[in-house]
Amino acid sequence: MSKIGLIIKREYSTRVKKKTFIIMTILGPILFAALMIAPALLMQLEDDEFKKIAVIDETGVFSESLISTKHIEFYDFSAKYLNQETFEYDLTKATDDLKDSDYYALLYIPSNAVFNAKGSVILYSYKQPNIGIKMHIAHGLEKKVKDIKFQVTADDLDINQEQISEILRVANSEIQVVTNIIDDKGEIKESHSEVAMIVGYISGFLIYMFVFMYGSQVMRGVIEEKTSRIVEVIVSSVKPFQLMMGKIIGVALVGITQFALWVVLTIGLVSIGQAIILKDFDPAKLNPNTTEIGSELSPNSLIPDEKAIEFEKIFQAVYSINYFVIIASFLFYFIGGYLLYGALFAMIGSAVDNEADTQQFMLPITLPMVLGLFVMLTAMQNPNGSLAYWFSIIPFTSPIVMMSRIPYGVPYIDLFISMALLVATFIFTTWFAGKVYRVGILMYGKKVNYKELWKWFRYKN
Amino acid sequence: MNALVTENVEKKFANHLALDNVSISVPKGSVFGLLGPNGAGKTTLIRIINQITAPDKGKVFINGEKISSKHIKNIGYLPEERGLYKKMKVGEQALYLSQLKGLSKQETLKRLKYWFEKFEIQSWWDKKVEELSKGMQQKVQFIITILHKPELLIFDEPFSGFDPINTQILKEEILNLRNQGATIIFSTHNMASVEEICDHIALINKSKKIIEGPINEIRNNYASDIYEICFDGYFNKLESTLTSDYKILDINETMQKTKMKIEVLNKNIKPNDLITKMIEFGNINSFNKHLPSMNDIFIKLVGETNSQTE
Numbered sequence: 001m002s003k004i005g006l007i008i009k010r011e012y013s014t015r016v017k018k019k020t021f022i023i024m025t026i027l028g029p030i031l032f033a034a035l036m037i038a039p040a041l042l043m044q045l046e047d048d049e050f051k052k053i054a055v056i057d058e059t060g061v062f063s064e065s066l067i068s069t070k071h072i073e074f075y076d077f078s079a080k081y082l083n084q085e086t087f088e089y090d091l092t093k094a095t096d097d098l099k100d101s102d103y104y105a106l107l108y109i110p111s112n113a114v115f116n117a118k119g120s121v122i123l124y125s126y127k128q129p130n131i132g133i134k135m136h137i138a139h140g141l142e143k144k145v146k147d148i149k150f151q152v153t154a155d156d157l158d159i160n161q162e163q164i165s166e167i168l169r170v171a172n173s174e175i176q177v178v179t180n181i182i183d184d185k186g187e188i189k190e191s192h193s194e195v196a197m198i199v200g201y202i203s204g205f206l207i208y209m210f211v212f213m214y215g216s217q218v219m220r221g222v223i224e225e226k227t228s229r230i231v232e233v234i235v236s237s238v239k240p241f242q243l244m245m246g247k248i249i250g251v252a253l254v255g256i257t258q259f260a261l262w263v264v265l266t267i268g269l270v271s272i273g274q275a276i277i278l279k280d281f282d283p284a285k286l287n288p289n290t291t292e293i294g295s296e297l298s299p300n301s302l303i304p305d306e307k308a309i310e311f312e313k314i315f316q317a318v319y320s321i322n323y324f325v326i327i328a329s330f331l332f333y334f335i336g337g338y339l340l341y342g343a344l345f346a347m348i349g350s351a352v353d354n355e356a357d358t359q360q361f362m363l364p365i366t367l368p369m370v371l372g373l374f375v376m377l378t379a380m381q382n383p384n385g386s387l388a389y390w391f392s393i394i395p396f397t398s399p400i401v402m403m404s405r406i407p408y409g410v411p412y413i414d415l416f417i418s419m420a421l422l423v424a425t426f427i428f429t430t431w432f433a434g435k436v437y438r439v440g441i442l443m444y445g446k447k448v449n450y451k452e453l454w455k456w457f458r459y460k461n
Numbered sequence: 462m463n464a465l466v467t468e469n470v471e472k473k474f475a476n477h478l479a480l481d482n483v484s485i486s487v488p489k490g491s492v493f494g495l496l497g498p499n500g501a502g503k504t505t506l507i508r509i510i511n512q513i514t515a516p517d518k519g520k521v522f523i524n525g526e527k528i529s530s531k532h533i534k535n536i537g538y539l540p541e542e543r544g545l546y547k548k549m550k551v552g553e554q555a556l557y558l559s560q561l562k563g564l565s566k567q568e569t570l571k572r573l574k575y576w577f578e579k580f581e582i583q584s585w586w587d588k589k590v591e592e593l594s595k596g597m598q599q600k601v602q603f604i605i606t607i608l609h610k611p612e613l614l615i616f617d618e619p620f621s622g623f624d625p626i627n628t629q630i631l632k633e634e635i636l637n638l639r640n641q642g643a644t645i646i647f648s649t650h651n652m653a654s655v656e657e658i659c660d661h662i663a664l665i666n667k668s669k670k671i672i673e674g675p676i677n678e679i680r681n682n683y684a685s686d687i688y689e690i691c692f693d694g695y696f697n698k699l700e701s702t703l704t705s706d707y708k709i710l711d712i713n714e715t716m717q718k719t720k721m722k723i724e725v726l727n728k729n730i731k732p733n734d735l736i737t738k739m740i741e742f743g744n745i746n747s748f749n750k751h752l753p754s755m756n757d758i759f760i761k762l763v764g765e766t767n768s769q770t771e
Contacts, residue, residue, distance in 0.1 A: 003561055006557065006560055006561055007561075010557055014546075014548070014549065224546075224547075225546075228544040228545065228546065228547055229540070229542040229543060229544030230544040230545055230546055231544075232513070232538075232540040232542065232544075233538065233540060233544070233558065233602075233605075234558070234561065235511075235513050236511040236512075236513055236533070236536065236538045236540075237533060237558070237561040237562050237563075238561055240513075442508070442513065442514075444542075455475055459474070
């Protein structure tokens with residue numbers, strides 16, 4: 001095996017065998033899967049408990065609109081807490097009683113609730129009431145308030161309720177803008193900005209994370225070799241540049257392995273999770289308008305069929321994205337970005353005696369990376385603006401910014417320029433870093449600054 | 462035949478001249494002491510021989526050939542600042558470092574087995590380096606340095622951190638390697654061990670080579686006219702006849718014998734003149750020319766060059 005091959009093998013196998021690697025590889029997908037499944041799971045769990053709710057209704061008009069379901073039941077206590085002499089409701093006593101009762105909450109509807117409803121209805125509870133209950137109550141009350149207001153307005157305008165409903169139906173006109181992209185050949189394709197945005201954001205962010213995670217592993221590796229002084233033995237057998245490249249490539253392979261395992265394990269876990277926990281999981285449930293409780297109360301919401309079509313469209317959009325280009329360029333920028341910064345991380349590691357001293361040199365790495373992240377957020381809204389364009393060409397930010405543009409479709413010429421510049425730049429940074437590195441790894445106990453690094457760079461061999 | 466020759470080697474770091482026109486010749490099969498105070502340029506010279514850095518001017522030859530990457534496998538280097546990967550197992554590490562030197566895996570395993578048995582450290586194979594004591598780590602590193610049977614071995618302070626027993630074992634191994642044909646460059650500040658095992662030396666101070674040659678020749682050249690004498694007779698009478706041409710440096714009288722050191726100050730007086738004078742008063746049991754220790758020569762030469770440059 002060639003010497004650089006030996007170095008790559010050592011860097012790879014020692015890292016992959018580490019406990020932290022194994023733990024991270026297993027924990028990562030569990031976390032991702034939890035993030036994906038948990039909201040749906042919580043939604044289901046919420047409904048399980050049966051709850052009784054006491055109601056004090058000063059208006060006296062809402063009792064019928066609060067409809068009990070198999071999970072929630074309403075009991076009217078208005079009469080019990082009405083002081084017969086003052087004709088006021090004793091709320092203090094009611095909340096006191098709630099404490100030791102088996103009632104989950106006390107709903108207080110003040111007399112001004114109909115015409116000044118905002119914030120006046122109060123739900124007293126000793127536990128944090130879940131969002132489902134709040135929504136269920138709000139829907140019920142809203143409908144009644146709406147009905148009363150319709151009635152009043154109908155009377156004022158001297159029209160009947162059906163006419164009002166008709167007006168509302170006509171007025172309620174939702175418009176969806178469909179975006180179509182005309183490509184160079186004049187073909188028209190439907191584009192899906194939302195999906196493109198998410199795909200772009202995730203891939204850009206992953207690259208950012210990858211560069212920092214594995215770049216600093218390279219740096220720590222170099223510092224370890226330097227402080228343990230083994231470096232002098234190794235560079236008497238191999239060239240410093242071989243040692244540096246071996247480390248960078250070895251760590252890159254570790255990163256790719258971890259990433260691949262994450263993808264596989266996450267997909268596996270999510271599908272297993274969905275199969276076991278969410279047997280009857282329906283994505284439509286996530287929309288509050290169509291939850292079990294809400295559907296009974298809001299006839300105006302979309303009927304399930306329409307919802308299904310909506311989802312169908314999103315799935316189509318997800319599949320309609322040009323995955324070949326996205327995956328290929330993701331891999332390219334993933335590796336290119338890492339290589340560009342990896343050599344710089346190695347250079348910093350070679351210049352210092354311990355990890356604490358790295359801070360002063362981190363700025364030139366952190367600054368463009370964080371800038372790239374911010375520009376990416378802007379680029380997602382305006383992927384073809386000049387800001388997004390230039391930052392996706394400049395090699396120090398292009399891996400992040402270009403990834404947020406690609407799902408929207410980027411002219412091949414842009415992609416080509418950006419990639420070519422990235423390759424040229426990482427060759428340059430590696431060459432530059434290599435020259436500093438070979439001097440730095442053998443220098444001890446020196447307070448190093450940028451001037452010193454420049455001096456090292458100019459040393460002859 | 463010289464195993465290693467450096468010719469007018471010069472190396473500059475920014476404003477600092479680390480090596481100034483340094484030429485040394487290391488005879489094949491010798492133990493060559495590379496001496497000099499801290500910061501003299503020894504490590505830089507060693508790094509140039511190891512091709513870790515290249516000289517700005519001058520040439521380096523190994524067995525008469527200009528050095529190139531093919532010579533790497535012929536050199537074994539034990540740096541002063543020693544180190545191994547702390548988290549790696551001893552066996553794995555030895556295997557890795559030897560393979561980097563170009564040794565095949567089977568061959569490495571075979572040789573490692575031999576050395577681990579010889580030093581009785583087989584049980585360390587699966588231990589992490591950080592679990593070993595400093596001396597144990599150095600032993601492992603010594604084995605790694607010599608495992609690929611290099612023709613040229615460079616040891617920088619090899620005995621630091623070893624107890625006397627292990628120092629003795631190591632000394633024997635180094636001389637063994639020399640007897641098997643290896644050439645050894647030995648850099649140290651411990652002048653006693655230089656006298657003990659080196660046959661040639663070179664002294665470097667302030668980037669320049671000051672002196673080079675066989676150790677006995679150098680000690681003879683720097684010897685002043687001091688004689689170590691063991692005398693059996695009338696010392697008092699002898700003493701009264703010694704003129705101002707002589708100076709008694711050290712005297713140790715026992716029952717009958719007197720051990721003394723006498724320096725002859727007049728260059729015209731030969732040792733025989735002193736002997737003739739002495740036999741009048743008694744018997745001479747031994748008469749030796751006093752050779753300066755390497756320590757004295759080191760201090761003298763470094764002190765002289767330092768005062769010249771100041």
